[in-house]
Amino acid sequence: MHFSCYGLVLDSELPLPELTPAPAAVADVVVRVGPVATPGPAAVRVPLGMWVDGEATGVDVPEVGRFLAERGSLLTVQPYDGVDPATVRLFLLGTALGCLLVQRGLLVLHGNAFRVGSACAVVLGHSGAGKSTLAAEMHRRGLDVLSDDVVPVDATGHALPGFPRIKLWQDALDRLGVGSAGLARVRDEHDKFHVPIERAALAPLPVRWLYVLDRHDGPLRLVPVRGAEVFNALHEHAYRNEVLVGAHRRTHLVRSAALAATARLTRVDRPRGVDSVAASAEAILADIDATEREERHAWTA
Missing domain, CATH: 3.40.50 (Rossmann fold)
Known part of the structure; x- marks a missing residue:
């Protein structure tokens, strides 16, 4: 499924009803569901359950899930069992996407x-x-x-x-x-x-x-x-x-x-x-x- 926001095309495995549907195109950002590893020893841990490790930024939201933004082009989501999809999208399209935009060199x-x-x-x-x-x-x-x-x-x-x-x-x-x-x-x-x-x-x-x-x-x-x-x-x-x-x-x-x-x-x-x-x-x-x-x-x- 393809969606657009902030001038980007997102190719997402998750439905994102908050966004505007976009025609299938070469995606700027891929959103996938999968495991998110714990931060490695070189990661810089920052407040709010976040960490920065080179070109990767992770977010651990208690009772919601784990999110990983990488290289300004990949968002990985690991929802916890039984979490409302709308709550997962709230953090995906907020904190996680915001971290990815930072990786893309934006203010x-x-x-x-x-x-x-x-x-x-x-x-x-x-x-x-x-x-x-x-x-x-x-x-x-x-x-x-x-x-x-x-x-x-x-x-x-x-x-x-x-x-x-x-x-x-x-x-x-x-x-x-x-x-x-x-x-x-x-x-x-x-x-x-x-x-x-x-x-x-x-x-x-x-x-x-x-x-x-x-x-x-x-x-x-x-x-x-x-x-x-x-x-x-x-x-x-x-x-x-x-x-x-x-x-x-x-x-x-x-x-x-x-x-x-x-x-x-x-x-x-x-x-x-x-x-x-x-x-x-x-x-x-x-x-x-x-x-x-x-x-x-x-x-x-």
Whole structure:
């Protein structure tokens, strides 16, 4: 079975209903089911049950299975007996695929991307920061969402579109007035759902704006981030930054420097304990509009 995401064709032994089916073609990535060996003595063990061993990155998820990404082109899955296939796919298309994208030399960010004209903005943040809820708000306002949770950026500073869905908790669905009936749960024990989104086919788009979501005891404000703090933010919000060791870390720094030269990074301080989704969306879009007006003025001055 062939599927597409992030500009890649996956030839998979497992059904992957979250992805877009693709015509049979030469695959960029092969997904197979089979045994995953324990890490060898040369492997670098990193947190969250992961390890890096040369061109291989392994992931051991308790009560779910073992995953191995190799050479940026092979994903091996060893599910444990009786595990819900949807849970296996959650880690396969999340952590394991994210590690494989790192192996392919991409800057892989933990966030969401949405289209603005011929470019895109990326919203970064830790788990629970509200990235997906904000992406859903941008989609509600008519903006195309490129990807949810994982944003790979190539060597030219272009974000690669992921699969067309957003993962939202029940309270976010309630806020948007979207019912959960008929939606697949991300995991059986969680009130979090896969929400399909409609969008036209998207090509990779240049990243021009980066926004980091944060909380503070004060009003909503946008704070420009410059200098070394840009690199710190891009490392802190790299997807599964635990695996950025050795050559992967060097590539990450090179890609970060290239992106910092072409994109503007801003911290979005949001008031603690307040629903500021709509206000945050308005502030971000106003900031984007202001930078575009500044650039137009600079060209005509």
